[in-house]
Amino acid sequence: xxxxxxxxxxxxxxxxxxxxxxxxxxxxxxxxxxxxxxxxxxxxxxxxxxxxxxxxxxxxxxxxxxxxxxxxxxxxxxxxxxxxxxxxxxxxxxxxxxxxxxxxxxxxxxxxxxxxxxxxxxxxxxxxxxxxxxxxxxxxxxxxxxxxxxxxxxxxxxxxxxxxxxxxxxxxxxxxxxxxxxx
Numbered sequence: 001x002x003x004x005x006x007x008x009x010x011x012x013x014x015x016x017x018x019x020x021x022x023x024x025x026x027x028x029x030x031x032x033x034x035x036x037x038x039x040x041x042x043x044x045x046x047x048x049x050x051x052x053x054x055x056x057x058x059x060x061x062x063x064x065x066x067x068x069x070x071x072x073x074x075x076x077x078x079x080x081x082x083x084x085x086x087x088x089x090x091x092x093x094x095x096x097x098x099x100x101x102x103x104x105x106x107x108x109x110x111x112x113x114x115x116x117x118x119x120x121x122x123x124x125x126x127x128x129x130x131x132x133x134x135x136x137x138x139x140x141x142x143x144x145x146x147x148x149x150x151x152x153x154x155x156x157x158x159x160x161x162x163x164x165x166x167x168x169x170x171x172x173x174x175x176x177x178x179x180x181x182x183x
Contacts, residue, residue: 019081019180021046022147024071032066046070047175054170055156057097064156072178074146079139081107082179083150087130091121093167098160101171106151107136121169152176 020043027035033052039045048068055064074081083105091099099121107113115134152174158167 017075018044019072019074019078019178020044021178022071022073025068027068028066031064032068035066035068043073044179045175045177047173049173050171053154053156053172054168055158056168057158057166062158065154067151067153068174069152070150070176072148072150074148075180076145077139078180079137080180081136081138083107083132083134083136084177084179085132085152086175086177087132087171088127088173089130089169089171090127091167091169093121093158093169094165096160096165097158097167099167099169100155100157100159101130101169102155102157103130103132104153104155105132105134106149106153108149113138150176 021039023039023043025037025046025048033050035048035050035053037046037048050066053064053066055062072081085103085105087101087103089101093099100118101121102116102118104117105115107115113136115132117130117132119128119130121128154171154174156169156171158169
C-alpha cells in the first residue's frame with residue numbers, strides 16, 4: 001500500500017522521520033541528455049543515469065550544462081538536511097586541455113541556499129569519482145510537512161586546447177543521498 005500512496009502523491013500526510021524525495025524528478029530537456037532516475041524504497045537516495053552527458057573538443061561542444069530538479073518532503077521539526085552526491089564519470093584529455101566539472105546545488109528550504117563545487121582535471125585520467133557533501137542547517141518552520149526543491153545545476157567544460165589537441169569529459173551518473181537531523 002505504501003507504493004500506491006507514494007505514486008498518488010499522498011506522502012505529505014504521513015508522519016515522516018527524515019527528509020525524503022517525493023518521487024518527482026525533472027530536468028532541462030533542452031540542454032540535458034536523456035536521463036533516467038531510480039529511487040530507493042525509503043526515498044532517501046536517488047540515482048540518475050546519463051547515457052550521453054559529455055563534452056568533447058569538437059567545434060561547439062566544449063561546454064554542456066544540465067539542470068536536474070527533485071522535490072523533497074521536509075517534515076516538521078527536522079533540524080538539518082545533509083546532501084551527499086556521488087558523481088561518476090571519465091576524462092580523456094591531451095596535455096594542454098583542461099577539463100572542469102562544476103556543480104551548483106540550490107536548496108529551497110525556507111531561505112534559498114546555494115552550494116557550489118568545482119573540480120578541475122589538469123591531467124589525463126580514465127575515470128573519476130567525485131563526492132559533494134553539504135549541510136543546510138535549517139529547520140522546517142511550517143506547520144506541516146513542507147515540499148522543498150533541490151536543484152543540481154551541472155556544467156561540464158573543456159578549455160585551453162589548441163589546434164590538434166583532443167579531449168572528452170563525461171559524467172555517467174549522480175547518486176544523491178539525503179540525511180536529516182532529529183525530526
